[in-house]
Amino acid sequence: MIRFENVSVTYRDAAAPALSAVDLHVPEGELCLVVGRTGSGKSTLLRAVNGLVPHFTGGTLTGRVLVAGRDTRTHPPRELADVVGLVGQDPQAGFVTDSVEEELAYSMESLALPNPVMRKRVEETLDLLGLAELRHRPLATLSGGQQQRVAVGAALTAHPKVLVLDEPTSALDPGAAEDVLAALHRLVHDLGMTVLIAEHRLERVAQYADRVVWLPGGGLPPVTGEPGPVLADAPVAPPVVRLGQLAGWQPVPVSIRDARRLAGPLRDRLAEPPVASPSPSGELIRTDDLRVRYSTVDAVRGVSLNVGAGERVAVMGRNGSGKSSLLWAVQGTGKRSGGDVAVDGVDPATLKPGPRRAAIGLVPQQPGDLLYLHTVSGECAQADRESGKPPGTCREFLDRLAPGIPDDRHPRDLSEGQRLALVLAVALTPSPRAVLLDEPTRGLDYPAKTRLAAALRDLAGRGHAIVLATHDVEFVAEYATRVVVLAEGEVVADGPTAEVVTASPVFSPQVAKVLAPQPWLTVADVRAALAAS
Amino acid sequence: MRLHPGAWWVWALCLAAIASRTTNPVLLALVIAVAGYVAVSCREDTPWASAYGVFLKFALVVLAIRVVLHVLLGGVTGPTVLVTLPEVPLPEWTKGIRLGGPVSAEGLAFAVYQGLQLATLLCCVGAANALANAKRLLRSLPAALYEVSVAVVVALTVAPQLVASARSVRRARALRGDVVRGVKAMRVLMVPVLEDAFERSLVLAAAMDSRGYGRTAGLPRRTRLLTGVLVLGGLTGLAVGAYGLLGGGTPAAPMLLVGSVSAIGGLWTGSRRVRRSRYRPDRWGPHELLVIGSGLVAALATFLAPDGLGGAALTPSTVPLTVPGLPLLPAIGLLCALAPVVIARNRVNT
Numbered sequence: 001m002i003r004f005e006n007v008s009v010t011y012r013d014a015a016a017p018a019l020s021a022v023d024l025h026v027p028e029g030e031l032c033l034v035v036g037r038t039g040s041g042k043s044t045l046l047r048a049v050n051g052l053v054p055h056f057t058g059g060t061l062t063g064r065v066l067v068a069g070r071d072t073r074t075h076p077p078r079e080l081a082d083v084v085g086l087v088g089q090d091p092q093a094g095f096v097t098d099s100v101e102e103e104l105a106y107s108m109e110s111l112a113l114p115n116p117v118m119r120k121r122v123e124e125t126l127d128l129l130g131l132a133e134l135r136h137r138p139l140a141t142l143s144g145g146q147q148q149r150v151a152v153g154a155a156l157t158a159h160p161k162v163l164v165l166d167e168p169t170s171a172l173d174p175g176a177a178e179d180v181l182a183a184l185h186r187l188v189h190d191l192g193m194t195v196l197i198a199e200h201r202l203e204r205v206a207q208y209a210d211r212v213v214w215l216p217g218g219g220l221p222p223v224t225g226e227p228g229p230v231l232a233d234a235p236v237a238p239p240v241v242r243l244g245q246l247a248g249w250q251p252v253p254v255s256i257r258d259a260r261r262l263a264g265p266l267r268d269r270l271a272e273p274p275v276a277s278p279s280p281s282g283e284l285i286r287t288d289d290l291r292v293r294y295s296t297v298d299a300v301r302g303v304s305l306n307v308g309a310g311e312r313v314a315v316m317g318r319n320g321s322g323k324s325s326l327l328w329a330v331q332g333t334g335k336r337s338g339g340d341v342a343v344d345g346v347d348p349a350t351l352k353p354g355p356r357r358a359a360i361g362l363v364p365q366q367p368g369d370l371l372y373l374h375t376v377s378g379e380c381a382q383a384d385r386e387s388g389k390p391p392g393t394c395r396e397f398l399d400r401l402a403p404g405i406p407d408d409r410h411p412r413d414l415s416e417g418q419r420l421a422l423v424l425a426v427a428l429t430p431s432p433r434a435v436l437l438d439e440p441t442r443g444l445d446y447p448a449k450t451r452l453a454a455a456l457r458d459l460a461g462r463g464h465a466i467v468l469a470t471h472d473v474e475f476v477a478e479y480a481t482r483v484v485v486l487a488e489g490e491v492v493a494d495g496p497t498a499e500v501v502t503a504s505p506v507f508s509p510q511v512a513k514v515l516a517p518q519p520w521l522t523v524a525d526v527r528a529a530l531a532a533s
Numbered sequence: 534m535r536l537h538p539g540a541w542w543v544w545a546l547c548l549a550a551i552a553s554r555t556t557n558p559v560l561l562a563l564v565i566a567v568a569g570y571v572a573v574s575c576r577e578d579t580p581w582a583s584a585y586g587v588f589l590k591f592a593l594v595v596l597a598i599r600v601v602l603h604v605l606l607g608g609v610t611g612p613t614v615l616v617t618l619p620e621v622p623l624p625e626w627t628k629g630i631r632l633g634g635p636v637s638a639e640g641l642a643f644a645v646y647q648g649l650q651l652a653t654l655l656c657c658v659g660a661a662n663a664l665a666n667a668k669r670l671l672r673s674l675p676a677a678l679y680e681v682s683v684a685v686v687v688a689l690t691v692a693p694q695l696v697a698s699a700r701s702v703r704r705a706r707a708l709r710g711d712v713v714r715g716v717k718a719m720r721v722l723m724v725p726v727l728e729d730a731f732e733r734s735l736v737l738a739a740a741m742d743s744r745g746y747g748r749t750a751g752l753p754r755r756t757r758l759l760t761g762v763l764v765l766g767g768l769t770g771l772a773v774g775a776y777g778l779l780g781g782g783t784p785a786a787p788m789l790l791v792g793s794v795s796a797i798g799g800l801w802t803g804s805r806r807v808r809r810s811r812y813r814p815d816r817w818g819p820h821e822l823l824v825i826g827s828g829l830v831a832a833l834a835t836f837l838a839p840d841g842l843g844g845a846a847l848t849p850s851t852v853p854l855t856v857p858g859l860p861l862l863p864a865i866g867l868l869c870a871l872a873p874v875v876i877a878r879n880r881v882n883t
Contacts, residue, residue, distance in 0.1 A: 052743060078744075078745050078747050079748065080743075081748070082745070096737070101812075108810070109811060109812055112748075112808045115812065115814075138579065158745070333707045333708055353709075353710045357710040358710075369702045370705050371725070387710070
């Protein structure tokens, strides 16, 4: 169905090709997963399927890409719209119309399908993706998961033979991600659609894949094959694969089910994990009955929390459960409608922005919003000036978080992980005792997440209190000492990580699922225990 | 079911025509009230439904500016001087303009009437926006204008996105501890906002391209040439005709006719170039005609009102200052423009 013949892509002004020597064949009816580090060319590969590369992006493509027998050399994206449906990373940015129904119909209108056909397909798609109740809703009012399902539906109504998705679950909470993936699974199994997915959160998709394509980057050709063996060799792999490698299971399992069937002996070898260290005392951050209310919505309803120095707290919960509002209100820059906040005994909302950021730092969801200069060194110097610190302070933090970023690089050209490190360094420059992070792991691959977790552990070790909001279950297992779960703006669970995440299957990391009932959370913990015994 | 957006826009244009014909504050207030009542009772649960309120506020600002400018710069003078502001002496060549000076009741009334007229026009546009989104109206344009209408729709979406993006960047800037103002603030805010806007437009363009936007039927050269000639000729004819209509001395009616025919011909040949269909197009039905009819009746009642039935009261005199009377026939006509409230309610029930 999709055939790449010795394809290389070089963008203009790029030193090295983004893709090189790709030979790939995806047969009809397969769900094919594309994995690789950030910047290894996953998006380029996906966008070459419908001709956006090079027709839209520019650059040079050598070799040949065939989709359903059509050569992308002679067919620009619009002429492939009836065979390839493309769903981008940010569904909202790709919406052309205002309402769900019109969005679903848009591709069909472009293909000039007659009205009765369009009516029928819109109804079918609404049912297939469970969107029937939302049909008249304006797109802007939908939640992230709903928007993603609309984007998938909008690509489906043209009845393409191939569906291409670029990180379809990266912005979604675990529940919404399950919904989208279940819908895709159904398309592959019921309709025989060919699906190509790129994703960083492999723990969510790896078990659905029939085949994995690993792009090693750096000019090496891609590795294609069965999910287990390919992921075991790749630098990015879900925890279940890493656990399988550690225990020497063959074949390497990709799903929880396969792993559990092999895990009996390992469970016997492992003793109960050590009890988590008691949470540090002290009240660095204290909120009392904190409330945030927007015109008609209560985003945060009476949250009372105490966070001590050295604690690493993860705030979890659905999209729209009030995580961001809580962080912004605690920091004092965001809106607060009621209740008290004290950071080190002082209410940050009463401080001027300068002293406020010296008391408590916040890394927003779009870290790029904080950056506006043209070089990394410029941003660092500006941060030193703003904080009244000696020159070089920010750069020092940056080197500790992500060493080796060139001074003259434009912040826009950094990878997601590097940009996050830069913004975190900017936030840390005035040495606030408390640091808040809003969804920091979006767009980070596994090695980058491990590095972030290590950096945050290091900060907590120096007496900072860290609170972050995230959907990323595996990251929480690696990083947090304590988890707070929010629902509709209220705290529904608060406790040590092991207790909270193992209590609910939605928030449970893969290792915990495989080794239940023993509450192990990460592969690193298991490795340490095995080495000790 | 909702009504065709074109019907609402024609209805609102009729009200706007009334406002352009009169400076009588009573009638203008009535127009604002009618437009507001219909907008509030017939609007649907859509994000743009609050447009009337926004336009009403904007209209009040315009009215205030008009009055303040009049007080400062003068214009119409009268015998009833309310207050005398200190006058700034201006050089000889600025004859006819003065800064400060006496403020008369007559002049003030004149400014209020004029400002109110502008404000009423804005309210009519606001009502149309609240009742039928401009984007939906653009969807109903002929296929030849499809690309243009999509470009306009995209441009319309960019504005609110820019506002949202500017807000989040401003909030993020506060995190860096500097509250910047003035020229520097422009740069600090504009760089991330514009970068964001460009990035979004590229994503959107890529999405539209991959969804088949711009597939054309590939017409022969001669047809394209014919389309171009017809459209250009039509536009020229319309322009000359409009010039004549405004008293330029050329024969208006024939030029307008030739222009319209040629333009419609151009649109028709051009439409064959675009190969696309329309999902659930808005249709014209009896309800739409009734809505338009009610607007037309109201407009005609104002335009054709004889002097005895209120035609004389349409432009109340300000020098000497008189109490504006209620123009009887135009006012009754305006009440007809309330008919959509009943029509839309029936439509919902059926």
